[in-house]
Amino acid sequence: MKSLKEKIVQEGKVLSDTVLKVDTFLNHQIDPLLMKEIGEEFANRFSDQVITKVLTIESSGIAPATMLGLVIGAPVVFARKKKSLTLANNVYSSKVFSFTKNETNEISVSRDFLSPDDNVLIIDDFLANGEAVKGLLDIAEQAGANVIGVGIVIEKGFQQGGQNLRKQGIRVESLANIKTLANGQVEFFD
Numbered sequence: 001m002k003s004l005k006e007k008i009v010q011e012g013k014v015l016s017d018t019v020l021k022v023d024t025f026l027n028h029q030i031d032p033l034l035m036k037e038i039g040e041e042f043a044n045r046f047s048d049q050v051i052t053k054v055l056t057i058e059s060s061g062i063a064p065a066t067m068l069g070l071v072i073g074a075p076v077v078f079a080r081k082k083k084s085l086t087l088a089n090n091v092y093s094s095k096v097f098s099f100t101k102n103e104t105n106e107i108s109v110s111r112d113f114l115s116p117d118d119n120v121l122i123i124d125d126f127l128a129n130g131e132a133v134k135g136l137l138d139i140a141e142q143a144g145a146n147v148i149g150v151g152i153v154i155e156k157g158f159q160q161g162g163q164n165l166r167k168q169g170i171r172v173e174s175l176a177n178i179k180t181l182a183n184g185q186v187e188f189f190d
Ligand code: 5GP
Pocket: 018, 019, 020, 021, 022, 027, 060, 097, 098, 099, 100, 124, 125, 126, 127, 128, 129, 130, 131, 132, 133, 161
């Protein structure tokens, strides 16, 4: 997606060979017009599928997932990272190791919001080692829901997550796929 790649080049900050900071439009401040385009792009790419639920993880997956939900008219469910008292035990949960925070979170989704009748599209902001997506797949599986694919705003293709998911036969669509962050520069796969 051209406009996204341009935005990454203009505003992204390469913090190391493995971490990209995009807090001017995705991870802290949000660019709503770009998010709208992102929602439309995901909807186009998965237009051959009927999606009944968009599933993401708080917090940075929520903006792109909501824009997609708006375009296709499907509800958006986000996995919580902190146990909520109101959720009690009525949840599906999974453990997710965070690449950027170097900590493990137990993520959870209420059993009320996913069922075997659902056709789920998983959305997230970044794909690195695939831990977050793996946790969401686990939750969808516990619910007996059908996962039609995974939509990622920024994949870091030099890490293993995307490759592992595709090897498992899971459809992964990323809107920008980074080849390398070496020397402080962002280079994309074509
Ligand atoms: P994974 O679970 O695939 O290893 O990592 C994906 C998750 O870690 C995303 O939800 C995202 O929040 C965070 N993440 C991974 N790499 C980056 C990065 O380079 N920059 C930012 N801002 N977040 C990242």
